[in-house]
Amino acid sequence: MKEKINYKTMQSLTLKNIPDLDVCVLGALELFSSIKIPKIEISYKKPLVVGSGNAEATGRIIFEDKDAVFASESNFEEKLKNIKSIDGVVLISASGGKHAPIIAKTSREFRKNVTLITNNQNALAKEYSDRVFVFPKQKEPYTYNTSTYMGMILGKTHESPDKIYDFIKLRIDKIKLPNLGRYDKYYLIVPPKFSGIIRMLNVKFIELFGRRVARDVETSEYVKHATTVVPSNELFISFGEENKNWGDKKNRLHIPLPKNADYGTIMAISYYLIGKIQKSHTPYFKKNISNYTKSVSKIFGQEIKPIVE
Numbered sequence: 304m305k306e307k308i309n310y311k312t313m314q315s316l317t318l319k320n321i322p323d324l325d326v327c328v329l330g331a332l333e334l335f336s337s338i339k340i341p342k343i344e345i346s347y348k349k350p351l352v353v354g355s356g357n358a359e360a361t362g363r364i365i366f367e368d369k370d371a372v373f374a375s376e377s378n379f380e381e382k383l384k385n386i387k388s389i390d391g392v393v394l395i396s397a398s399g400g401k402h403a404p405i406i407a408k409t410s411r412e413f414r415k416n417v418t419l420i421t422n423n424q425n426a427l428a429k430e431y432s433d434r435v436f437v438f439p440k441q442k443e444p445y446t447y448n449t450s451t452y453m454g455m456i457l458g459k460t461h462e463s464p465d466k467i468y469d470f471i472k473l474r475i476d477k478i479k480l481p482n483l484g485r486y487d488k489y490y491l492i493v494p495p496k497f498s499g500i501i502r503m504l505n506v507k508f509i510e511l512f513g514r515r516v517a518r519d520v521e522t523s524e525y526v527k528h529a530t531t532v533v534p535s536n537e538l539f540i541s542f543g544e545e546n547k548n549w550g551d552k553k554n555r556l557h558i559p560l561p562k563n564a565d566y567g568t569i570m571a572i573s574y575y576l577i578g579k580i581q582k583s584h585t586p587y588f589k590k591n592i593s594n595y596t597k598s599v600s601k602i603f604g605q606e607i608k609p610i611v612e
Contacts (some may be wrong), residue, residue: 305329306494306539307333307334307498308329308333309310309326309327310330310334310441311330312326312330313326313330313441313443314442316442316443316444317610318609318610321588321589323512323581323582324447324507324577324581325575325578325579325582326578327360327441327443327444327447327450328449328453328574328575329471329575329606330449330519331441331571332465332471332571333468334439334440334441335439335450335457336465336468337451340439340454340457340458341436341458342458343393343467345366345418347391348370349370349372349388349390349393349415350366350372350389350393351373351379351383351389351391351392351393352372352373352374353373353374353376354375354395354396354398355374355375355376355377355401357448357502358396358452359374359395360499360502360503361395361456362393362587363406363457363543363609364456364459365395365456365458367499370391372386373426374494376402376405376406379406379410381408383409383410383413384413386570389415392409392410392415392418393418393420394417394418394420394428394432394453396420396421396426397422397440397448397452397611398400398421398423399421399423399426399427399429400406400424400426400427400595400605400607401422401503401607403419403428404427404428405433408430408431409446411418416433416434417431417432417433417600418432418433418435418436419434419435419585420435420455421436421437421438422436422439422450422451423437423540424437436458438451438454438455439454439473440454442610442611443611444592444609444610444611445592445596445608445610446512446590446592448553449574451505452570453571456567457567460565460566460567462565462568466561467561467568467572469566469571471563471572471575471597474556475559475575475576478558480579481538482555482582482583482585483538483582483583485582486536486538486554487515487516487517488516488517488535488537489508489518489538489539489540489551490520490521490526490531490537490538490539490540490550491504491521491573492514492521492522492523492526492531492544493520493521493523493542493543493569493573494522494523494543494544494560495522495524497522497543499566500569501522502521503570503585504518504577505520507577508520508577510588510589511577511588512581513587515585515587516584517537518567518582520567521547522606523541523544526549532550537550537554538554540558540576541556541557541558542560542573543558543560545557545560545607558572560572570594593609594610596609
């Protein structure tokens with residue numbers, strides 16, 4: 304990767320020129336190709352892994368092969384009260400703000416050691432954390448959280464950012480996409496081994512489109528269970544495994560995955576495709592993110608900026 308073209312685009316973004324998600328993905332991969340990504344080392348035997356939104360989903364991906372308990376800001380305290388074998392808390396938060404300080408402080412009150420995984424050197428939750436892993440990130444619009452959680456996932460999977468980038472440019476960009484703007488409903492189908500990505504893709508659609516664009520995201524096994532009883536004019540997008548059964552043939556799009564792909568790859572490629580969908584629709588996110596962050600700042604009692612440095 305010779306030039307960080309997309310990374311430079313991300314670094315120069317303002318509210319007037321917010322790039323779509325596909326540019327953000329390429330910028331993140333360009334960044335990760337040139338720096339060392341930290342390795343997460345946790346010594347807890349039975350950690351409670353806590354996060355909000357896509358941070359929770361990221362935690363489930365990173366610790367899916369561990370004897371871990373998973374929770375969000377809504378139920379972590381109940382887990383601490385009722386599961387006595389929990390011997391430490393892993394808190395995942397890109398900003399280390401919003402709910403994170405409350406979660407960390409409460410965990411300390413339960414006499415639990417807290418490890419914070421974040422992208423913010425000045426995270427508010429650091430005050431209540433015993434150990435901190437700070438991952439690199441690029442400048443992004445609030446909620447895009449592409450470089451943030453992708454870096455953490457790559458810290459677990461050790462996939463090559465260069466290889467992911469090259470696959471997107473050499474394979475994905477060569478696919479003749481249908482007119483994505485013709486659809487306002489999408490069904491994303493992922494291989495069963497990537498079931499952990501489902502929550503992340505659902506959240507990304509919610510953040511970018513609200514209820515203006517409908518979506519379902521399921522594995523190729525779960526899609527068999529009465530999810531298509533009621534037909535509609537939706538685009539079925541399958542990742543890795545070709546869809547030969549669901550939707551009219553004209554409404555099917557297959558997106559290949561590299562052999563031995565792991566979660567960093569499926570996240571990058573699926574986010575990249577969602578970015579293409581974003582380009583084809585009204586820029587709902589770009590029109591509303593400034594007013595939203597002003598409102599949510601009051602709710603959290605913290606300044607939340609529409610552009611995260």
